[in-house]
Amino acid sequence: MNLELLEKLKQITPEEQQILDGCGGIEKGRYTDQADFTIVSKKMLEKGKLVDIRTHTRFIEFPRHKHDYIEIIYMCSGKTVHWINGETKVVLEAGDLLFLNQHAFHAIEAADWGDIAINFIVLPEFFDVAYAMLEGENPLRNFIVNALCQNTGQADYLHFMVADILPVQNLIENLIWALWENSDSVGKILSTTMGLLFLNLLHYTDKIVQNCENQRENKLVMAALRLIEEDYQNANLTDLAKQMEEPLYSYSRIIRKKTGAAFKELLLRKRMDKAEQLLIETRLSVSDIILAVGYDNTSYFYRVFRERYGMSPREYRERRTENVKTTFTE
Numbered sequence: 154m155n156l157e158l159l160e161k162l163k164q165i166t167p168e169e170q171q172i173l174d175g176c177g178g179i180e181k182g183r184y185t186d187q188a189d190f191t192i193v194s195k196k197m198l199e200k201g202k203l204v205d206i207r208t209h210t211r212f213i214e215f216p217r218h219k220h221d222y223i224e225i226i227y228m229c230s231g232k233t234v235h236w237i238n239g240e241t242k243v244v245l246e247a248g249d250l251l252f253l254n255q256h257a258f259h260a261i262e263a264a265d266w267g268d269i270a271i272n273f274i275v276l277p278e279f280f281d282v283a284y285a286m287l288e289g290e291n292p293l294r295n296f297i298v299n300a301l302c303q304n305t306g307q308a309d310y311l312h313f314m315v316a317d318i319l320p321v322q323n324l325i326e327n328l329i330w331a332l333w334e335n336s337d338s339v340g341k342i343l344s345t346t347m348g349l350l351f352l353n354l355l356h357y358t359d360k361i362v363q364n365c366e367n368q369r370e371n372k373l374v375m376a377a378l379r380l381i382e383e384d385y386q387n388a389n390l391t392d393l394a395k396q397m398e399e400p401l402y403s404y405s406r407i408i409r410k411k412t413g414a415a416f417k418e419l420l421l422r423k424r425m426d427k428a429e430q431l432l433i434e435t436r437l438s439v440s441d442i443i444l445a446v447g448y449d450n451t452s453y454f455y456r457v458f459r460e461r462y463g464m465s466p467r468e469y470r471e472r473r474t475e476n477v478k479t480t481f482t483e
Contacts, residue, residue, distance in 0.1 A: 154229050154230065154322075154326060155326060158326065158329065158330065158333070159229060159230060159269065161333065162208055162229055162269050162271065162329075163266075163267075163269055166208060166210070168180070168183065168210055169210060169211055169212055172210070172212045172213050173212060178213055179210065179213060179215060179216060183196065184196055184197070184218070185218075189219075190216065190217065190218040190219075191218065191219050191220065191221055192218055192219070192220045192221070193220075193221050194220075194221055194222045194274065194276060197222075197274045198222075198274055198276070203275070203276045203278060203279035204273065204274065204275045204276065204279045204332070204343060204347070205273075205274050205332060206271050206272060206273055206274070206328075206329060206332045206333070207271075207272050207274070208269065208270070208271060208272070209226070209233065209261070209264060209268075209269075209270035209271070209272055210264075211263070211264040211265065211266065211268060212263060212264070212265070213263050214260070214261065214262055214263045215260060215261040216260055217236075217239065217258050217259070217260040218258065218259060218260070219255070219256065219257060219258050219259060220253065220255055220259075220274075221255060222255065222274055222275055222276050222277070223252065223253065223254075223255060223275045223276075223277060224252075224253040224259075224272055224273065224274065224275070225250060225251070225252050225253075225272075225273035225275060226245065226250070226251040226253070226270055226271070226272055226273070227249075227250055227270065227271045227273070227325050227329075228245040228246060228247050228248060228249045228250075228251075228269075228270050229247065229269040229270065229271060230247050230267055230268070230269045231247065231264070231265065231267040231268030231269060232244055232245055232246050232247070232268060233245045233261055233262070233264050233268055233270050234261065234262040235251065235259060235260070235261050235262075236259070236260045236261075236262075237253075237257055237258070237259055237309050237310050238257055238258050238259075238309055239258065239260070241309070241310075243310065243312055243362075245270065245312075246314075246316065247316060248315065248316025248317070248322060249312065249313065249314055249315070249316060250312070250313040250315060250321075250325070250354075251310060251311075251312050251313075252297075252310060252311040252312075252313070253309075253310050254309050254310060255277075256309075257309040257310060271329055273328070279344075279347070280347070280351075292378050292381070292382075292412060292419055292422075292423075293355050293358070293375060293378035293379055293381075293382055294351060294352075294355060296374060296375065296378060296411070296412065297311065297355075297358075297375070311361050312361065312362040313354060313357065313360050313361055314360050314361075314362060315354070315357055315360050318353070318357060318360070320353050321350065321353050321354065321357070324346055324349055324350040324353060325350065327342075327346050328343065328346050328347065328350065331343055331346065355379065355382065356379070356383070358372075358375040358376070358379055359376075361375070370407050370410075370411060371411070373397055373399055373404060373407055373408075374407060374408055374411045374412065376393065376397060377390065377393060377404070377408055377416060377419075378412075378419070380393055381416075381419055381420050381423050382423070385420060385423045385424055385427065385446065385447060386445070386446065386447035387447060388420055388447075390404060390405065390408075390416045390417075404416075421457060424446040424447055424448070425446075425457065425458065425461050427445075427446045428442050428443075428445075428446045428454075428458065428466070429462075429469070431445060431446070432466055432469055432470045432473070433470070433473050439466045439467060439470075442466070454466075
């Protein structure tokens, strides 16, 4: 991490100074007005803000609590020890990211001088803003975010061990700088940077350490969704099942249970979305687009495209082109 930024983050906060002066422990009133110690966003965010940061309070154990927002913890230096729901121990090392579910209880052992962690306070709707500025539907992204927002027991936390992934580290540092400076134009910078961070993290779901009843199932689903995103032309569940050492029938059942759709349907959606994009944004022939999205059966492609869009690919392209011309002439 940039040394200038790290020096800023190391500065003793007023709360930490009180702790060092022996004036008591964590003041719950700073964080909540609720009896069960739910840290509330209205205490942590200025009105109208969807995201902000604070340095983690050192020199004292932070007691068991939960949040009414998604918390993302980034370990700048040193390490911190976290207990999730009173039983799961997670050690964050420098460069690690910890995404905490809104409904998970969380306690942190006392951190020392050099243990610098940043807490991102993120309202779920902030992700909607970030995604709107980037690409469209992404089942893998949706699966991860839903797991962090919903009280389903699917994911109490996601621990990304990404210290060696330079693009991820750079994006996190950019987020911290932007929030620290708090300029008037920071909104679009934050939305775009957070969106880019998520897009990068989606390529590294193999770096996730997760401990919950459904850890194995979640890992299998994320591997399938990542395959669809990264290699939709050739994605094959049979080959992936062999690679993941999971019976094909079982793998298919898990994907449907977790996503509400079969692997074949998820792959079809991705291919149709890509075909639509190529029809609108390129001059490729329909036959070339069919090959580009992974089909060699032209008749099948035409049938499923018409079922989805109610017209042929050629008609769809002509109609969208005409709509664009009309928009520019009005």
